[in-house]
Amino acid sequence: MTTVDYLNVSIHGYACELFVNGAPILRTPVDTPYTAIPSVGEWLVSGDNEIAVRIDAIAPPTAIVDPLSPRRLIVQRCVGPLGEVVPAGEDQVVDGLTFAPLPDDPPPTLPHRVAYNFRLPPGPTWAWQTAAVLSLDMATTAELFMFLDALHADLVEGDIPGLLSRQKIKFAELAPLYGTTPEAARAALEQQFSELAKDGAWTVAPLRHEEVRLHLCCGGRVIEPRSARDDGPVFRGLAADGNAWSLPVFISRIDGMFEVVR
Amino acid sequence: MTQRPAPRPAPRPAPGKTPPAALRSNAGQPANKPCATCQKQQPRKVPPCDFDKLEFSCSHCGKPGKREIVSLAFWLDQGRGMIMTNRVNSPNPRQPKVTDRFEVIDPDTITVKASGGPGYSPGHPTLTVVPPASLGTTRVLRGPSHQVAVKYEPNWFQTRLNKVNQLGFFVGLRQFFFPPAAVWQFAFAACGARPAPQRKAFYGWKHKVAVYPPDIFKIGLSLPSVRKKERANSSGTEGKVRYDNSSVTDTRGMARTSHSVKEEMRTSSNTELYRRTESVGNSRGTVTQTQQLGTIRGRDYSSDRYEGSDAPDSRKLATAKSFTFTRNGKDWTSSFKAAEFIEFVFTIRKQVLGLIEFFKALGRKMPKIGWSFSVEVDVCAGSLEYEWGYKEWPKNHTVYRYYKLEVSLTVVSAKAEIAFGLELLSAKAQVYGAVTGELKITGTREANPDRTGPAATISVPPTVGGEIGVRGALGDWVxxxxxxxxxFEGAAVIELAPFSLKANLDLSEGKGTFTAKSKLLFSVTKSATLWDKRPIWAKTIL
Known part of the structure; x- marks a missing residue:
């Protein structure tokens, strides 16, 4: 049985962003409860690891306390069987962090960072770990936008082979981690695209450079382009059956070339 | 009831438009002198007969602590040509106008007094009193001032009480919520003849006197939190784990006992786990025994634990259930079949517990994931006292609907804990969480016609809580x-005059927008309805 490392995230009352070794995993709204179980194995490394939460906003205290939806910030690192639904409350927790200030504690200065470290036995070394450390200077930014434009053009033209050619590292590293092979994963992507694009329903939102924010993460070795409007993925559009699609990408410079690594 | 003053009656015209020319009488009557024949044809002179002012008063008027007004008066203003009144309107800005009719509480004596005017013809003025058909016959009284005893139907309470068993609890009870008044018609009349140059005459005046029953009623409800019942079963597979769970909980507030059993069995190639939790409670407390037998990956996880807890909230387990009905302080409860009401409450509870069937049907759609549900329900628990009757409003001639409500009643409280599997964005997922909804009315309200008028409604939205989450299969995530x-959504509405308690509670549509985040494929976002809205119940409780 293949197992996956995942986080059991349960947050309410805090707008925060969760990082694993500097890689942004998810963001939570301040006003609604958020629960999710993202798998994060592709961001875990041999030796020292860090899971961190940056708290950007705290919801004001409410007059009525709902015991079934309390204020909380809980992140648990868990292990579970790949492809299975682990019922809530039955997660196999390895470790985790909880932010639970006492009522009399002074409010933290925002943004407030909560983190914990843990060690893992030796495992694979991911390409992003050894990627070049980037700085977002004009030349790098211009080159990045060229790369993003190329990806966008692939999506607009529905050129899945072209798109896959820029994600070789991602498929090579993630497919075994998630119980498949790069070839099978590519075939699955092509199949998914044909379903999303049936009856000509595939549309791609325009890529406007001025609306793209480049986020350096993982010590500057990875860049995540985000929409300045909503912090969502820059590659997105509409598809068949009223679905909206998106393609979050994390980019590194590998051997001098930009590559989609996650 | 505003009536216009009547114009003064014109002299009765003689036959023909112009008097005949003077004739010379053969009998030697002198010319240009009225003839005897013509004289006989002249209209008979009507003696003045009218009044300037008419006053109505009851036995409480002008008495300290009773009615501040001395009388309700109507008078003729010759200058304006109008009938004027001293009617005191309501300070309630929403309902400033009050009725003209004189309203009293049974029994009372109405004084009708006419004054002013040029005088009366013999036998005038007259007062015609028309009581309701069941209270006597029409009487004609003569003279300018009268005292008339008025009353409500004397046997009205007993008559209606006799019908209670025939009508059933609710309809029978509603008979006593502000019965209609007995309306007496008063018609005061004179000839309306006034000497010139007075153009307007009062002539006559019709007025209604509404008589209300004097009774003050009170109902009391003190309903214990009676019964909670929940059942949940699930079996299926989670990956390579086979499981079989069942639980039954039965709490009986009347008997002050509770009993629950929960069994869980999980088996896989390297795991065997059996857990049985049994809890027994009575008025003194609860003991919970948890037995666990099992091995997980060769490790023994057997245990046997006992836990004790204090007695459940005595208020919730109060044995007394009561409905009381009093009239002027005397208890008439035994005249009602309160059991019908208790049965009604039980029926509502059953309907709310039907939620579990609804969720079960959802859970069966994805048997591999299995499901578990628990529904806790409390309906009509708490207390309610409602006192009502008619009272004279001290500031004018009207009667208002008096009520006083003291309530601390949980109309319905429901909590549903759910966990079931479904297909979401072409992937299996589990919906889990708990939602609560409570319709609770607490407070005291009393009629205050000076301030807010008789209209009164208490509307309570539900207090809702809980949250629902979704988790997909490990790997990609939702x-x-x-x-x-x-x-839950709904409302409880209490109308206070007359009393009615209506409530409705629905399980709102389970709907959300979900993103299946893929590690290797496109992430897909779609709105999905997990379940449709389900009306649970909508009832007029009283």
């Missing part, structure tokens, strides 16, 4: 965009 809209 993110909820925003929030899953799920929970």
């Amino acid at each position: 993110e909820v965009v925003g929030k899953i809209n799920a929970g």
Whole structure:
């Protein structure tokens, strides 16, 4: 049985962003409860690891306390069987962090960072770990936008082979981690695209450079382009059956070339 | 009832438009002198007969602590040509106008007094009193001032009480909520003849006197939190784990006992786990025994634990259930079949517990994931006292609907804990969480016609809580965009005069926008309805 490392995230009352070794995993709204179980194995490394939460906003205290939806910030690192639904409350927790200030504690200065470290036995070394450390200077930014434009053009033209050619590292590293092979994963992507694009329903939102924010993460070795409007993925559009699609990408410079690594 | 003053009656015209020319009488009557024949044809002179002012008063008028007004008066203003009144309107800005009719509480004596005017013809003025058909016959009284005893139907309470068993609890009870008045018609009349140059005459005046029953009623409800019942079963597979769970909980407030058993069995190639939790409670407390037998990956996880807890909330387990009905302080409860009401409450509870069937049907759609549900329900628990009757409003001639409500009643409280599997964005997922909804009315309200008028309604929205989450299979993951809209909705509305308690509670549609975040494929976002809205119940409780 293949197992996956995942986080059991349960947050309410805090707008925060969760990082694993500097890689942004998810963001939570301040006003609604958020629960999710993202798998994060592709961001875990041999030796020292860090899971961190940056708290950007705290919801004001409410007059009525709902015991079934309390204020909380809980992140648990868990292990579970790949492809299975682990019922809530039955997660196999390895470790985790909880932010639970006492009522009399002074409010933290925002943004407030909560983190914990843990060690893992030796495992694979991911390409992003050894990627070049980037700085977002004009030349790098211009080159990045060229790369993003190329990806966008692939999506607009529905050129899945072209798109896959820029994600070789991602498929090579993630497919075994998630119980498949790069070839099978590519075939699955092509199949998914044909379903999303049936009856000509595939549309791609325009890529406007001025609306793209480049986020350096993982010590500057990875860049995540985000929409300045909503912090969502820059590659997105509409598809068949009223679905909206998106393609979050994390980019590194590998051997001098930009590559989609996650 | 505003009536216009009548014009003064004109002299009765003689036959023909012009008097005949003077004739010379053969009998030697002198010319240009009225003839005897013509003289006989002249209209008979009507003696003045009218009044300037008419006053109505009851036995409480002008008495300290009773009615501040001395009388309700109507008078003729010759200058304006109008009938004027001293009617005191309501300070309630929403309902400033009050009725003209004189309203009293049974029994009372109405004084009708006419004054002013040029005088009366013999036998005038007259007062015609028309009581309701069941209270006597029409009487004609003569003279300018009268005292008339008025009353309500004397046997009205007993008559209606006799019908209670025939009508049933609710309809029978509603008979006593502000019965209609007995309306007496008063018609005061004179000839309306006034000497010139007075153009307007009062002539006559019709007025209604409404007589209300004097009774003050009170109902009391003190309903214990009676019964909670929940059942949940699930079996299926989670990956290579086979499981079989069952639980039954039965709490009986009347008997002050509770008993629950929960069994869980999980087996896989390297795991065997059996857990049985049995809890027994009575008025003194609860003991819970948890037995666990099992091995997980060769490790023994057997245990046997006992836990004790204090007695459940005595208020919730109060044995007394009571409905009381009093009239002027005397208890008439035994005249009602309160059991019908208790049965009604039980029926509502059953309907709310039907939620579990609804969720079961959802859970069966994805048997591999299995499901578990628990529904806790409390309906009509708490107390309610409602006192009502008619009272004279001290500031004018009207009667208002007096009521006083003291309530601390949980109309319905429901909590549903759910966990079931479904297909979401072409992937299996589990919906889990708990939602609560409570319709509770607490407070005291009393009629205050000076301030807010008789209209009174208490509307209570439900207090809702809980949250629902979704988790997909490990690997790709499901993110909820925003929030899953799920929970309870409805309202409880109390009308105070007359009393009615209506409530409705629905399980709102479970709906959300979900993103299946893929590690290797496109992430897909779609709105999905997890379950449709389900009306639970909508009832007029009283």
